[in-house]
Amino acid sequence: MAHSHANQHEHHEKSEGHAHAGHGHHGHHGFAHPSPIWQLLAVFFALLALTVLTVYQSTLDLGNMEIWASLTIATIKAALVILFFMHMIHDKPFNIIMFLGTLVFVALFLGFTLMDAHNYKDLIEPGSITPK
Amino acid sequence: MSATELDASHNHSHGHDDHGHDHDHPAWLAHHFDDAEQQFDSGKLGIWLFLITEVLFFSGMFCAYAMYRSLHPEIWTFSSQFLNETLGAINTGVLLFSSLTMAWAVRCAMLGQNRGVVACTGMTIACAAIFLGVKAVEYSHKIDLGLLPAGFYVPQVAHPEHHEGLSKWLIYFMIVPGLLLVVLTAWYGQAVATANAVQKQIAGPLSVSALCFFLGVGLGLYLESGEAAEHGDKAHAAAADSHDAAHAEGDHAHEEAHASDAAHEPKDAATPAATESASTDSHADASHAADNEIISPDVNKPNAAGLFFSIYYCMTGVHAIHIIAGILVLTWVLVKAAQGQFHSEYFGPVDYVGLYWHLVDFIWIYLFPLLYLIT
Known part of the structure; x- marks a missing residue:
């Protein structure tokens, strides 16, 4: 027991030394970054407020802007979840680049497929599949 | 580090020694890693x-969504009104709360508060169960109304059919959670009888979670019945309009005759619906004049609205499968926490499962406005 405990302390010192010099107040937790409770609650209530906002926004008549309004609110919510609940603000740059890079590829995928579909709109009609 | 955790790691060290591993490697550190941080970072890269x-994978479905909606916005406007916004919003709140408890569980694990991890993951699983309960009500309601994927979609008639008692589909959905509730409660009873503290910490939250599924079902049924009047009205207006558009001068007798003649409409729904529609048509048309203008009879067809429901079931169904998978991995975390395994050097499993759970929430954040809130 004493052995393994001593070992842990050694790791504490090692990780403090090289990885997170910038986060002095978290230093004694090694590589752990426990989110403060106020932050978790603030993010949660912000998410709830944005949900109420998006439901309210859906009752307004915004015409073609509606989809963009709801997507903007959803993206703000998603950003809050990723940054704080998923700890992206404390994550390794490589993980961040991978994830954001994926979103770029998703945008390319959706964007090009939509452009293509509209170019051939008269030929491709998803609504005209022969019914049973 | 609390006394229980010290005990736990003590026991594990012994188990380790028995297997003849390195003495300087604690049980929670896999032997191929140099230190705890390397192990954590590797796991984190893997989960990302x-x-x-x-x-x-989900973007493929969002792509199908974007293409169909951009080509046929009118079908989406028509079909989306059959989705219950209130239930969707409640489920959004439940998922957001589960994300809060999940993030809190990660905090507790980092601080070595294993009891906190048990409580927080327990609440997360309970929220997941409520979510699935509400979803079961939504699905069974839609199946009863014939709001099904393209090949099975039943064109909606003037007044939705009202079912007496519980939907048989809802009963089917309740079989597995019901069995789980019985088994888990018995298991909890056994833990109390044998004074097994660890088993109690596992079985307790899981039994409550199984119960929460039925809480979700109750909540869903209550809100569904509350919405029924408004919801029915909307659907009524929509269907009445498509009916009117096809037969502009339908008096009562004429409409009824048409409804019973119509071979393409399901005979169980058409006749009573047409009779009722005649009595309330004027009211619905007046109050939903704005809605009616944008709805054409073309959209109320298996190859139009039905395709919306194909996409709806595919996206929400795959999301629900992810919720179920989340419950399973959260249970794994719950067991480890009940055994007191987590501390500031070893909290990876909670963090990884947390990241997965937040991603499931992330997907729902987009699904909710994109499916339920189309006007």
């Missing part, structure tokens, strides 16, 4: 890679 495949 997995989440990326999940995002790309």
Whole structure:
């Protein structure tokens, strides 16, 4: 027991030394970054407020802007979840680049497929599949 | 580090020694890692890679969504009104709360508060169960109304059919959670009888979670019945309009005759619906004049609205499968926490499962406005 405990302390010192010099107040937790409770609650209530906002926004008549309004609110919510609940603000740059890079590829995928579909709109009609 | 955790790691060290591993490697550190941080970072890279495949996988469905909606916005406007916004919003709140408890569980694990991890993951699983309960009500209601994927979609008639008692589909959905509730409660009883503290910490939250599924069902049924008047009205107006558009001068007798003649309409729904529609048509048309203008009879067809429901079931169904998978991995975390395994050097499993759970929430954040809130 004493052995393994001593070992842990050694790791504490090692990780403090090289990885997170910038986060002095978290230093004694090694590589752990426990989110403060106020932050978790603030993010949660912000998410709830944005949900109420998006439901309210859906009752307004915004015409073609509606989809963009709801997507903007959803993206703000998603950003809050990723940054704080998923700890992206404390994550390794490589993980961040991978994830954001994926979103770029998703945008390319959706964007090009939509452009293509509209170019051939008269030929491709998803609504005209022969019914049973 | 609390006394229980010290005990736990003590026991594990012994188990380790028995297997003849390195003495300087604690049980929670796999032997191929140099130190705890390397182990954590490797796991984190792995879970991010997995989440990326999940995002790309879901993007295929979002692509189908975007294409169909951009080509046929009118079908989406028509079909979306059959989705219950209140239930969707409640489920959004439940998922957001589960994300809060999940993030809190990660905090507790980092601080070595294993009891906190048990409580927080327990609440997360309970929220997941409520979510699935509400979803079961939504699905069974839609199946009863014939709001099904393209090949099975039943064109909606003037007044939705009202079912007496519980939907048989809802009963089917309740079989597995019901069995789980019985088994888990018995298991909890056994833990109390044998004074097994660890088993109690596992079985307790799981039994409550199984119960929460039925809480979700109750909540869903209550809100569904509350919405029924408004919801019915909307659907009524929509269907009445498509009916009117096809037969502009339908008096009562004429309409009824048409409804019973119509071979393409399901005979169980058409006749009573047409009779009722005649009595309330004027009211619905007046109050929903704005809605009616944008709805054409073309959209109320299996190959139009039905395709919306194909996409709806595919996206929400795959999301629900992810919720179920989340419950399973959260249970794994719950067991480890009940055994007091987590501390500031070893909290990876909670963090990884947390990242997965937040991603499931992330997907729902987009699904809710994109499916339920179309006007």
